[in-house]
Amino acid sequence: MGSASRRALVVGAGVNGLSTARALLHRGWDVEVLEAGPLPNPHAASYDYHRLIRPHYADHPGYARRFGEALAAWEGVWRDLGATHYVPRGMVALSRSPGDWSERAGESLAAHGIAHAVLPAEELAARFPHLETGGVRSALWTEQGGALLADRILHGLAEWLAARGVRLHANTAVTGVDAASGRVETARGSFSADVVVLAAGIGLPGLSPVPVPGAEPRRCTVVYADIPDDLAPLWENAPCWIDLGGGDDLWGMPPMLGLPAKFGCGLDTRAGDPARERETSDADTDRILAHYVGRMKGAERFIPRSTVANFYLMAEEERFVLRREGRVLSLTADSGHGFKFGALTGEDVARAIDEDRLEETATLLAAL
Ligand SMILES: Cc1cc2nc3c(=O)[nH]c(=O)nc-3n(C[C@H](O)[C@H](O)[C@H](O)COP(=O)(O)OP(=O)(O)OC[C@H]3O[C@@H](n4cnc5c(N)ncnc54)[C@H](O)[C@@H]3O)c2cc1C
CATH class of the missing domain: 3.50.50.60 (FAD/NAD(P)-binding domain)
Incomplete structure (x- = not known):
């Protein structure tokens, strides 16, 4: 061609x-x-409203390798549009056991020379006051990464x-x-x-x-929820997260630009029918937020605003x-x-x- x-x-x-x-x-x-x-x-x-951008990849390190190129390509878009639709809040992943997702993602960041820090357990309560850090061994932190609007x-x-x-x-x-x-x-x-x-x-x-x-469509549900006023100060500098350890694949975004916080759970994502399964129920909301209890301070009091099911195409x-x-x-x-x-x-x-x-x-x- x-x-x-x-x-x-x-x-x-x-x-x-x-x-x-x-x-x-x-x-x-x-x-x-x-x-x-x-x-x-x-x-x-x-x-x-937004999608995560992060270099953390555990099982497909080739995608970590392309993170810098991805950011550079977005810079070109911002120049064309005359507006930057990227909120670089930083990205955190927690490790709870040796060789878990976060630890492997850290190895791939190191292998590809991507700037990151592995923060020890004793620093985490002060650094991420909104997170429950009991049982956490370390946090994989990158300043780059955050939300694409x-x-x-x-x-x-x-x-x-x-x-x-x-x-x-x-x-x-x-x-x-x-x-x-x-x-x-x-x-x-x-x-x-x-x-x-x-x-x-x-x-x-x-x-x-x-x-x-x-190829198959996968149903992925996210909950948008407000943080109760008394907890809001804990979230002031909260980054986006991609895995809080423990195997349930929790990911999401803190409140930003007047948007509520966003809560996802990979364990909840499943094959689904886009023609019939776009509606969500209170059960969807409760199931996803329940995963955050014990992982984020006061998660049982988060105030759901909306729950959205959407579909993506999974390939081999x-x-x-x-x-x-x-x-x-x-x-x-x-x-x-x-x-x-x-x-x-x-x-x-x-x-x-x-x-x-x-x-x-x-x-x-x-x-x-
Ligand atoms: C809930 C959820 C959370 C996600 N989170 C993240 C994340 O945090 N970070 C990340 O990087 N990715 C994330 N993803 C994945 C990411 O959103 C997708 O990989 C990406 O948006 C796919 O873009 P696309 O253009 O290929 O497909 P789409 O955005 O689906 O666009 C395809 C378009 O084709 C149109 N179309 C379909 N059939 C036809 C037809 N016959 N004729 C004409 N038009 C047609 C559709 O209407 C649609 O507009 C998430 C996905 C979901 C669903």
Whole structure:
């Protein structure tokens, strides 16, 4: 796909589709975006107040290696948008037993030369007064990392693209893809281009001309809750967290910019049906907040504001996948950790197309 081919269609306006559109535009391509829902779509995996960005990776150290590049790619987005949608609150992970997730993540940060500190148990109560630190051996701390303001990024990218002549088609679901001709069908007619990038999130397996190994939608629920007034001073300098030790995979964000704190629990994430399981119940809220009792001071008194279930596409080994068939590239850079790399993924995919470097880029994206 040499540089003589200049027209690209991007299917899906989540962070990966919009970032790919932006990066292709920078490379001089004529770009069009097709999105099934509103643009951006509140049902997209990318849509929320914020998403975590952190270098802590225990089992896929290749993604830790790319953290610096990811931050640099976001810097380019902030320059384009004229606004920084990143709140660098820092990131903490706790270790409760030898060889646990946090300890392994620390080893990968050390191996990749990423600035971090391993704080001993006796420092933790003063440093993180909102956390229950009994039984904690150490904390893995990075000053870098924090919150990417996801909805602002999506709206910003969409506006930036539209202002530069990119045709953005909302409510235009792709129903068929012909890989050989680069033609896609929608209820509003057909579209064609030299290259089609399928960045359709959970919609990808239904569209992709090549199989996406192990792909399944996962239901992930987050609780937004206020911190009671008497506890608020403990949270003044609280960082984001990614694993509080103990195997239940707790992650989230402190209150910021007037938003309530956000509480997630990996143990609660499961395969699910996006068509039927977006509603949440008090049981979802209670189950998730219950994991925080004994981990955060006064967690039993946190005041739930809203609980949101959303879906992402899990692929084999939680790796990002880029495959080509004819004129079509199938992309999933998700598996529940894809937002932080969104700007970088867009640059990677645009380079793969523009410089015909697909295989090498697929390896890079899979962090192998
Ligand atoms: C609750 C939750 C918490 C998460 N937390 C984090 C985190 O803290 N940090 C992190 O890095 N990542 C996180 N992730 C993962 C991250 O959000 C995703 O990896 C990333 O947003 C995926 O972006 P995407 O553009 O590939 O997909 P999406 O954002 O899902 O975008 C795909 C788009 O394609 C559209 N589409 C689908 N089918 C079609 C079709 N047939 N025709 C046209 N358009 C179509 C959809 O409507 C959608 O807008 C989280 C995900 C969830 C759900």
